[in-house]
Amino acid sequence: MMRPGPAASIFLLSLMLATAGIAWALTPTIFLADQLAPLQLRSAVPAAFGDWRELPFEASQIVDPSSEQLINAIYTETLTRTYINSKGYRVMLSIAYGRDQRDSLQLHQPEACYPAQGFKLLNKQASELHLAGRTITGTRLDTQLGNRREPVTYWTMVGDKVFKDGLHKKLVEMQYGTKGYIPDGMLVRVSSIDENITHAYLLQEQFSADMVQSLPNLLAPRFAGLQKL
Template sequence: MTSLINRAQWAMLTLMVLAAVAAWRFTPTILLADKLAPIHLDAVVPSAFGDWKELTNQAAQIVDPSRQKLIDEIYTETLSRTYVNAKGYRIMLAIAYGRDQRDSLQLHQPEVCYPAQGFTLLGKHTDMLPLPQRNVAITRIETRLGNRAEPVTYWTMVGETVFRGGINKKLGEMQYGRQGYIPDGMLVRISSIDPNNANAYQLQKQFASDLVQALPPAFVKRFAGPENSL
């Protein structure tokens, strides 16, 4: 009887050791960002493109300043700008980039951040956004704070691929992990103060298309995924 118990204990110990070795073997250790061109948002994102130009001193608020310490831990860089077109329509662009997208350092989704800042989330839906040579899986939300209606379009990147939803995003991280890489991540958020959702989303679509077309070619995939992506 004692011999059987000992054999069972040794078998369990062996399985635990094998599991530990497998976990160590398949734990990614290389930052994908170190293998790609470094991203400096201020330099990569143009201040004028298409019919849009940046309004100075009109930054789009990307986070609640009271949570700045947490944001500094999650993101490597953030960019917040307001652009205006020839007709005076304003669009706010907010981009958050993190070199490390492991579980403890996940990008924060707008449907979480907006209510945390006092906005009411009125609606949410997903869509495909046609951009130059690619289709991007996006999420759109409608928010309101008092009389301020702010429709939002956003998408998230894991490495060089667009992923929508927590499960798909996790699968993307695992794909990179199997190659030994810790992926970087990016959230691109476009919004405008507009009570007409249809009008807002149409202009946001044009803004996104103009933006992607104006990015340096070497960085387009990092911001909007590969060509003809679905």
């Protein structure tokens, strides 16, 4: 096999350096979270809104199989609360926020978390959610552990965009990346212990809409995307 001559070697080296330079130039370096209003989940999400108020000391019911070490590595902040309405219906809220949503630090999806805790995943479906003037794509799960039937509604954000699936997430990340931004991400999960699946989803959507409605205007897009007029 003939070795490349000096001119060809110089050309190949130049091409490699140019490729490396382009890759470096296209690598995002600015955290989107640093360009936005500061986000602290505990203060951003009210303890009472609409017909709902927080029940203290009830977070132990909420499913989260991740170890503390893994949580600290992936998430910048988490919030778990249980709320109750005037009729005594309880809804469990879990929010996970990470300021870096590159591949190695992705939020954990509930369809993986629940089976990890021994739940059966009975059904999964995409569903439109109407949240205070926003129509977003969320996911609904039907899970069961023994006699505990726990319907789940959740949605996932990258920056101020709700993504529908893994491919959509990559496209959104690339959009931010071309502008030099490392996007943040948030997963909002709402669940309740209820044998009546339709009833559970209805109240979960109402709870979610009331929560988004209660958020400060600057923070609402971080939780449920840009408002559609």
